[in-house]
Amino acid sequence: MNAPAPGHGDRRTVAVVVAVQAAISLGYFSAMAHLVVHLRDDLELAAGLIGLVLALRNLVQHTLSLPVGALVDALDPVRAGRLACLLRAAGFGLLGTVSSASGLVVAAVLLGTGGALFHPAAQSLLAGLGERARTRGYAAYTVTLHAAAVLGPALGLALLNAGYWLVALTSAGLWLLAASLFSLLRRAPRVPAGRGAVAGVRTALRDRVFMGFVAVSMPAMLLVDQAAVVVPLGGADPGAVTVFACVVAMVSAAVQPWCAAGSRAERPGVLRAGLLFAGGGHLLLAAGAAGRPAGLVAAAVLHGLASGLLQPAVFQTIARHARPPRYGTYLGVRAFFAGLLAFAGGAAVSRAFEAGPRGATAALLVLALIACAAAAAARSLPVAHAGPPHGARDGADEPGPDAVTVPDHGMLTAPGTRR
Template sequence: MPFRDYPLETRTLLGAQLVFNIGFYAVVPFLAGAMAADYGLDAAAIGLVLGTRTFSQQGMFLLGGMLADRWGARRAILTGCLVRIAGYATLAMASGFPLFLLGAVLTGAGGALFSPALESRLSHSDQPSGSGDPGRERGRRRSVFVWLAITGEIGAVLGPVLGSALLGWGFDAALTAGIGVFAVVTVLLWWLLPAERAPRPQDQGGEVPAAAPSAARVRWACLRDRRFVVFCALAATNMLVYNQLYFAVPVELGRRGLDGAWLGALFLLASVLTLALQLPASTVGQRLGPGRALTLGFVLEACAFTIAALTSVHPGSATGSMAPLTAAVAVMIMGHMLLTPTILSLIPRFVPAQGAPRGRGAYYGLAATCGGIAVLAGNAVLGRLLDLTDRHHWWPGTPWMPVIVLALLASAALPVVLRGQSPLRPADSSSTTAPSSRAR
């Protein structure tokens, strides 16, 4: 579906994601440098602050999703914006380690509240309207998560540009701009985003369901659904692979004796490919269907690391070429573009049909938390393998073999997990997601 054809609420949420990312990337990429240069923190303290920020966001996604189900997505989104403002304000006041640590926790917690709530609310725009054949209607509609990927990437590109421009006035200027960005987002969302209708005990026919689950039971249902937990564990490979832009790619540049400045060019390549090809990639994914799109996406990610492994060299042995690494990043991004919207659009299939209308935040939160755990554990294993490979002179591509195996495993297993999962029925969406009058 073209962007302009989505309802105002959906376009508002996508715009919020754009601005939220601008505010994030205008500050966080420069946090380590500011702590070292302006405040004299040592490497251990900086690493702890950055690690705590990541953990407080990724680790709290499930909790943030559950709060979105309890409070409603609108309240969770607005609270997430306010918590991130508090985090940036704390960083602006910080002059030593304790306040930097607190500000990092608040910054991460704000994202943990914001993202699952926004994704769960956007997921309702992915459903058919209730008229006609659902399968045919979905076939004509581009997933809203394609636009979420595009708007998020635009923010990830513009944010560092804004942050770099503001650093001339000091890190506090970037923090002040970030606070201003999030304040604007909060006001606009409070004004434009309608509140959810309170859940009713009756269905559309006026009959009370015989065994309607409690709200608390629905919130924990994602953890009791073994099929969904397996889906999240396999899908988390996508986040592990994508995060190698921050770990494996810089390591490979160093091993090949290439200048670190090339890293910026590879990040730019990833952004350009996403902005230019996300829509065509989504069209390919629609034509393939979810199962085959997942298979192709993970096979592409496995191919990317196969290229990296086959062309890898031991540190200091030779000056490598940028061409294989550039090809690996391009292939990886192609796989990521197929996978991310597909995975996000499939999550509502696992939500119980008789669940509460606010039952999706926990599902999106669990998926994100599994991704964070995969990145934490995966990077630890890869780092250990890198040390062992260099110490014992194993084949230089050895550290990347686990990523290849995991991607191939996900490509084969996820279509099997999806068998028997019925697409969302139109009635499910119309009976649970209609908004009330706009709340001021």
């Protein structure tokens, strides 16, 4: 029997990864969009404890991203993706059935561990495709995410009438479905046995151009994550939270096809614009926009533009930096540092909201300032040549810490995650 053409294999990989994305995103957003309201109203937790639980999930996920991203490269993205889905199914199942702080901590750890495995696994499969398939595949991947993010909160709101337990168990079922879909994929190429995970992490950390990008893009995770937290913490009801989440997702989905076309996502201006839109969204919320329907929608539009620009900018930049098959390692390094900032910032924001309206306004203004500072720093990002083509021997031709950078006609990456 004839072997399938490379294009056939690429299409199969994209189709399965997009189907997985549809299932897990629908499950994730249906549960997460209403989690803060559940913790606030059903379990009557204080804002500081709510923020700590959410931040703990981020801390576990992104702290583990450093070793796990490299291990996904050294092992098998398909197997790692299946395990990730099983862990997250267990985590969402717990969210709907426990009420104690210890139970919530266990759920947060399971969700964080699953996320640390899932994102490098799924994105490594896409990053390993040819350039044309990679660009189109990631566009389909993110558009599917945002389309599910529109439907997810509405699905969760409908199920919420029976109780949050049904929302959480439905989410768990969708993650189990995603685990079964991974079995449709062949195993991806692995890093040669002699090229360990530690060597891959060391190479990424010595890549000065890449680490410059990491430093500048770190606040993106904090800014995007907090958009979904500060609105319900500010007192918005489930209907308003659903509207906000759906508008953010619709705008993000609308931006993705444009951003994915050609090499737009790799341009420094795209990263800067995404950061500035995020800052503007938090500034609107600081001005009390969440209290008015029009203001809430305007803030959601800005956050949607931010998400729609930042996600492909980060993916394409990492894909350009990473030597195949080292995408998981590079993604893990960036997610580790960004996750630490997101954890510290998320905990601080939640504590500020406990102090009342003045504290909440101050926290939102600080988030806006962080976004503006990161956007200004992005103007000085250096650029360098892309890594060697697919198939190059891992570890060969690795640049030293003083590798020379050259202009690249405005491209953010000639060298260079979430969800």
